[in-house]
Amino acid sequence: MVNRTLYFRELRGSWKLLVIFAGVLTMYITMIIWMYDPKMAEAMEQFEQLMPELMAAVGMTRTEDSLISFMSSYLYGMILLVFPMVYTIIRAHGLVARYVDRGSMAALLAAPVKRTSICLTQLSVLVTGVLLLMGYATVLELAAAGALFPGELDVAALLRLNSGLLALQLFLAGFCFFCSCLFDDARYSLAAGAGVPVLMYLMQMLANMGGKLENFRYLTVFSLFQTQSLIQGEGAGWLGTGVLLVGAVLLAGAAVVVFFRRDLPV
Amino acid sequence: MSVIEVSHLTRDYGHGKGVFDLSMEINAGEVFGFLGPNGAGKTTTIRHLMGFIRPRSGFCTIEGRDCWRQAAEIQRNLGYIPGEITFFEEMNGAEYLRFLQRYRGMPDAGRTAELVERFELTLRGKIKKMSKGMKQKIGIVAAFMHDPDILILDEPTSGLDPLMQNRFIELIQEEKARGKTILMSSxxxxxxxxxxxxxxxxxxxxxxxxxxxxxxxQQYLKSYTVTLDDQEQAADFARDFGGKQEGCRVTVSARQTLEEIFLRYYGGDV
Incomplete structure (x- = not known):
């Protein structure tokens, strides 16, 4: 079902972007883990006292003194949500909508390769990129924590946290890919594919600030990624993860169906 | 036997754009010229044949297969030059042709080398930086590399210089002699x-x-009969203008070029 030639060629096309995002993640992950130091933690606490709303918005509120909860506050509130999301937005757009808009999709269609196969190939490229980024982040977290604070990290909790994060990123990938398959015009694909996730993240920020604003969490998928529950290994965390995964599969399926049925003005 | 069939194809884009109840058949081994001014519906028809868009009513088939439902099967034996050529611009020419070869699942490079030589194609350099003519040549090679029996060519020589246009015409004539079925808009x-x-x-x-x-x-063949002073003059006149002499009278026929016929049909809109 997947065209190998196209798959590897598109993977090569993702390479540069993957390296850039991996670089950014490397910088933040190592920096944040390195800051898990009583003295640095004090500095962060001062930040929290200075601007409690802003720190809360990006999820940077501390609950307990463990490396995993430190990481979940400072990495899983913004950095690990936003950067892979930006990668997904750029790549999902480039894999379908840009080709349709520019007309080069014609070259892909003018070959004995089924539309479904083209679409599934592009989807696998997107998913591969997300998996690589998440896999890299996990390995790096384990390595950095192991090197800087041996024995301090609850590895099982980290893996639970990252599986939830992966589900969230796959959901976003499904959504962006769906937008990329749906629209003729690259502008609309980008407006919807980037606009909706960014808006949802902003709502998550508002919800994090608490009080009445907390109701915003019902409007954003980010709230289905429940870091605390996942760290504790509670059912709610797994439920959110499951919902996200099901959503991801449904969106990806819808994208393939839409692409299969639609007119392509190329 | 018709290889390409368009039957009552209708696709209305509004404002008089689209195709309306279009029917035509192209037989095996035939070269069919598809003419019309810009926006007349040539490319829309071709997009239907390629399975890019779904007919709203009517249908089209190639080798008996439905162009919308069985597009991938049809493509196995079909070569296509799009009206506006856009490729993966960051590749160079050689990479692109190699990519297409593998993407199509061809066992080898087919006619690539021969065609590259024939059209004096330079394969180095990114496609993005290539001239329109050079991109067009890549499009030609891509359409013929797998030696398909059916060719759908949307303005295949646009951007080519007269020498290359001529080489392209020779290629079409050869392919016709080899029994290919060709639809060409131009x-x-x-x-x-x-x-x-x-x-x-x-x-x-x-x-x-x-x-x-x-x-x-023939439909637009015009004849003029002129009477000359004597038979000798008439004979000279007939020789010079390729007419038929009858005594002092000579009948000459003016064959109109296709261009003149075309302009007759489109008068105002060209």
């Missing part, structure tokens, strides 16, 4: 006259003429 009357057996002219989405190239010309 604005170059010379290439259509030199290659096409039959011509369909489309205007505002409707077919306005469909006949053999020869018959279309």
């Amino acid at each position: 604005h170059m009357f010379e290439e259509v006259e030199r290659t096409c057996d039959r011509i369909g002219m489309i205007r505002a989405g409707k077919l306005v003429a469909l006949d053999s190239t020869e018959a279309l010309r």
